[in-house]
Amino acid sequence: MLKRGLWGLVLLLGLALASPAQDLFNEASRLLSSYYGGFAQLRIEELRQKYQQELEKACAQEATCPTQKAHPVIQALVAEVGDRHTRFFTPEEYAEIQRRLSGGQSSRPQLGVQLQVVPGLAGLVVVEVLSESPAEEAGLRRGDRILAINGEPLPEAESERLAFLRERVGELPLSLTIERAQRRLEVVVQPRVISLRQLPSLVLRPDGVAVLRIPSFSGYQQVGPRIHELVRQAQAGGAWGMVVDLRNNGGGLLSECLVGAGAFVEETYRRLEDNLRPSEQGYKNGYYYFRSGGQERPQYLVQPARWTGPVVVLVNERTASCAEFFTFDLQEGRKIPVIGQPTAGVGNTTTIFLRLFDGSGLQVTTAKAQRRDGSYYQDRVIPDLSLAEDWGALAEGRDLLLEKAVELLAKMAGRF
Incomplete structure (x- = not known):
């Protein structure tokens, strides 16, 4: 038995x-x-x-x-x-x-926008237009409100609107009825498979303020160097103040946020404490380095820029991970003011992605982030000025966080 x-x-x-x-x-x-x-x-x-x-x-x-x-x-x-x-x-x-x-290709045709349902408002508000996308080429802008597709109004039910749009995005052109600052327009967009790479972009406003939009820190040796390049463009264009917009930036590669922050502060540094062996990463004088076990590993050089003028950073509750690291460096390195909402709360750790044998995967926190003195970072960025996004105002053509940032820059520069 x-x-x-x-x-x-x-x-x-x-x-x-x-x-x-x-x-x-x-x-x-x-x-x-x-x-x-x-x-x-x-x-x-x-x-x-x-x-x-x-x-x-x-x-x-x-x-x-x-x-x-x-x-x-x-x-x-x-x-x-x-x-x-x-x-x-x-x-x-x-x-x-x-x-x-x-930064690969999308799995299906897309417009290249991020959209927001705003309670009490019909349609969908555009909160992000991806660069080099069909939406950008068609002239869509942040704050546009999509009301109808091919003459068919979006559903009244808020929960059905995104699905309604998604079902109609294929390979045929779409005629979008939009409202822009209380004006009705018709815009034709040709959806297609697009690059998911989101690199920083720069807008030089007529008032002399440069708006540096950083939507992601994904893209090794791409995002950090581009931030330095755009800072040089802002300087060459005569900008006197800069807004760094990190809203909805979910993070990316530590190398890129360390290098990118180096365009605003003298040096950046992280010590990563994991359960195997600690490592050090940082940026100084155009040089990104990675050290582990007493040895320096592959690194790269950039043509360094340094913005020394007034700066304000914009964040929200979707600003996460590496974007929080970037903001900490500017807050601690130069006491640069931050406007917005408390960030996502994952700004004191690093992660890796691990593929499982059936194609599923894990994202795993591997290390705690430390300063040189061994102290840990707090988990989230707390803005100096707390201000929530006002999607209703955005749909009317006003970005209140950006307006407040420009106002603060003018005070910092003595331009009343």
Whole structure:
């Protein structure tokens, strides 16, 4: 009887090991245990045991349990870690985020806009127009409100509007009825597959203020150097003040925010404390460096610029990660004022992306960020002037945060 019981145990274990869902669960648990280095208390063994039971329930009716059955279980396990920078992605989600991080092509035709539903207002408000996109080429602007597509009004139900637009974006041109500062216009947009790379851009206003928009820090050796290039353009154009707009910037590569911030402060530095070995990264005098284990690893040079005039930074609740690092450097390095809302709250850690064998993936917090003196950064940026986005005003052609930034710049420069 004992022998038969042991064979039964071996058989059950063999089936579990043969299950793709079990293999995926094991891989995710192992990687989380190996790489996690954030502030949360991991309790990986406790979580593994708890969610192993959930996986067994999900696979109870499956002869060979597919990986899809493990996805919600792994997602729940990762969520219970309680770290907003540690997440699970399905294969479709992981492929999309990798395209965005690498600046690849969109998976389907797009307009190249970010949209916002504003309670009490019909349609969708454009809050971002991607560079080199069909929307930019058609002349769409931040603050435009899309009211109808091919003559068909957007639904009254706020929850249905984005889906309504998404269903109509294909390969055929779209005629958009928009309202811009209380004027009705017709704009024809030709959707297409677009580059997801979002590089910084510069607008030189007639009043002499340069607006440096940084939508993302993704793009190794692209974003940081471009910030320096745009600062030089602002100086050559005679700008006397600058607004750095980091609203909705979800972060990117640490190298790029360190290099980019170096266009405004003398030096930037981060010490990353993980559970393997600490590393140091920084920027000084046009040089980005990375040191680990006493050795310096690949780095790059930029043609350095330095903006020494008045600066104001704009942030909101979607400003995250590397964009928070960038803002900390300007706040601490030059006491540059920040306007907006408290940021996302992941500005004191770094992460990596790990692909699982079925194409799904993990984003895992790997290290805590420290200053030279060993102190940790706070998790979020607290603005010097708290001011929420006013989408209704934006739909009327007024960006109140930008207006307040320009007003503050004028006071800083003595231009009343």
